[in-house]
Amino acid sequence: MTQRKTKADLRSARWFAPDDLRSFGHRSRLLQLGYGEEDFMGRPVIGILNTWSELNACHGHFPERVEAVKRGVAQAGGFAVELPTLSVDESFTKPTSMLYRNLLAMETEETIRSHPLDGVVLMGGCDKTTPGLLMGAFTAGVPMIFLPAGPMLRGNHAGHTLGSGSDAWKYWDERRAGNVTEAYWRGLQSGIARSHGICMTMGTAATMTAIAEALGLTLPGASSIPAVDSGHQRMAAECGRRIVDMVWEDLTPGRIVTAAAVRNAAIVAMATGCSTNAVVHLIAMARRAGVALSLDDLDALGRVTPLIANVRPSGKDYLMEDFHYAGGLRALMKQLAARLDTSCITVTGRTLGEALEGAVVHNDDVIRPLSNPVYHEGSLAVLRGNLCPDGAVIKPAACDPRFYLHEGPALVFDSYAEMKKAVDDENLDVTPDHVLVLRNAGPLGGPGMPEWGMLPIPKALIKQGYRDMLRLSDARMSGTSYGACILHAAPEAYVGGPLALLRTGDMVRLDLPARRLDMLVAEDELARRRAAWVPPAPRFERGWGWIYSKHVTQADKGCDFDFLERDFGAVAGEPDIF
Structure with a gap:
């Protein structure tokens, strides 16, 4: 000890x-x-790093939670100071919040390093705030505890339970088909997100806070407490008390985020029906912690980890509020205990096994036993082939099984604007067998790899009753999305990846069981196309975008900056100018 x-x-x-x-x-x-x-x-000086802003609805309750944290810090004999950090909100930040995840990580690291902080409470939850805060804190290396924002309450309209994101996509398709009136649509607008907190589906926000808990970086059970539940206030105060003790114990993230803890987090993510974005963030977080984690590692775990959280969008019936009251992540991890390394240390100072003691499943339809999973494998699968030699990601549990083996002609779009215009054309020449392709939407091409990967079903097909088709891009998609969407194709088209060589009419073949994605084009023809390819003009010539474009890695490496990865060079030490 x-x-x-x-x-x-x-x-x-x-x-x-x-x-x-x-x-x-x-x-x-x-x-x-x-x-x-x-x-x-x-006294231990505790920094409260707060990602609140008046444009971040997920974190609207954070000003109150700061006061609870301060109360806890004072009770434990510490001195709390609040420091604002970049609020990377998901809804309003354009072109995508992902463009700024690394900026938050840098700000977090430098804020901690440059101030007289003995420990930090990280307040986040909206999609990119969790990985951004954690990545920076891992490098800074002082004791830390993560305070998750918590999910919002269930949505509701006209007697229907609504899931944020997921039901927006569903009802928008019905509106495009003429099946939803403007009045009903406006009612959905006011009922789908009706309290502070993150999306209450198992989207990226809930996925990443669950990963933080599985890594041992939150108080046990913290990740699923609804944002407006009084238990969330008590948890915030306990974070304040606990971080003071962590300082005296010198319980740093380096002692918690081990290779075994990262593996635990990946298994738990698969079992929850996690967002596809978990792949990019978990790889980046692991690399910051000095843990090797690859797409192949995640795919191997996905093949053997059953999906047991029956929470939308991978599940069919329930939302995060139901998940919490069914026992939350502690109960889910208890089901998986034989597959986890329960000797890992958590922020409590105790092992994961000790943290799971007494965990009970209160509703075995929400948190399924291993003998009755929602889906026999985990949430994600990694594909490779001549379209994505460095990998692509699909969420099998959230798409129709008829697409697991599929061959069809490509319909290729070079930009989001081109795609959006085409899919709303009722005379578009498209069939249900086509593969919709959006390229130049990756880390550099987007820029920032926007959540454009759930390409809209063309209106011509919507009106015929179709609600899913195979779609392919180098973009990401919202964790609340669903459907037969292949994402994160790497290398991206913008840097000359194979997706740049695909043409409308080329046949594309998906073989999910074999984890293959290929275009059926002869190698000599691909060589001719490659020789004729012309790199696009740079997206940025100055500022943050220029820094980003010079240093961001591809999706399979986590889209971190090359100069911030652990093996780039020695981490800066303590300030020596006093």
């Missing part, structure tokens, strides 16, 4: 304890803010 820190060992003591001019300045500025030396001298 690591020896407990003393007051002199506190990181913040370097700022406040010496009898010199710089520390005089540090102390005087806190006095200027109205604090006394008894507030901060010799």
Whole structure:
């Protein structure tokens, strides 16, 4: 066991304890803010990194939760300070919040490193905030605990339970087909998201907070507490109390996020019916922690991990509120305990096995036993072939099984605008066997790999009653999406990946059992096309976009920046200018 820190060992003591001019300045500025030396001298200084903004509905309750965290920190003898960080909201940030995940990670790392913080509470939940905060905190290396935003309440309209995202896509198709009136559509608009909190489907937000819990980075059971449940307030206060003890125990993320913990998180993600975005984020997070994780590793786990969370969109019936009251992630992990390394340490200071003691499933239709899964394999599968030599991702549990073996002609679009215009043309020459293809929508081409991968079903087919078809892109899709969508094709078309060579009319073959995706085009013809391919003009010439375009990795590597990965070089040490 690591020896407990003393007051002199506190990181913040370097700022406040010496009898010199710089520390005089540090102390005087806190006095200027109205604090006394008894507030901060010799006490762990806890940074509350808050991704709240007035345009982030998922985090609308965070100002109140900050007060609960501060209360907990004070109860445990610490000194809490709130520091705002980039609020990467999913709904309003264009072209995509993914363009800014790495910016949040950098800001998190540098905010921690440059301030007198002994430990941090990370407040996030909306899709990119969880991986962004965690990636930065892993590198910074101080004790940390993650406070998940929690899901919003179930949506409701006209007697129907609604799932955010998933039902928006479903009813929009019906509106395009003429089956939903404007009045009904407006009622859905006001009923589908009716409280603070993240999407209450098992979308990217719920997936990533579940992964954080499975990694051991949240309090047990924290990830699924509804945002507006009073239990969420109590959990926030407990985060404040616990992080103070973690500082004295020197319980850093490096002791928690091990290869075994990452494997646990991947298994749990598969069993929940996770978002396809989990692939990109989990790989990036693992690499930041110095853990090797590949697409092939995830596919191997997906082949043997049953989907047991009956939560939309991979499940058919329930939402996150139901999942929480059925026992939440602790109950699901209890079902999987024989497959997990329960010796892993969590932020509690105890093992995962100890954290699962007493966990009970209260509704075995929401959290299924292994003997009665929703789907016999995990949520995700990784494809390879001449269209995606570095991999592509599909969510088999969320699409019609008739597409598991499919061959059809490609209908290729070079941009989102071109695709959007075409699918709304009722005279589009398209059949249910076509494979819709969107390219130049990857990490560089999007830019930022937007969630455009759930290409709309052409209106011509919608009116004929079709609601799914095979779709292929180098983009991502929302974790609330569903359907026969092949995503993250790597390398992306924008950098000359094979998707750039595909033409309308070429035959595309998917063989899901064999994990193959190919275009049936002769190699000599592909060579001619490759020689004729002309790289597109750069998306950015200045600013953040320029930095991003010069350093972002491809989807199979997690879309992190090459210069932030663990093996790029030594991590910066403590500030030495005092």
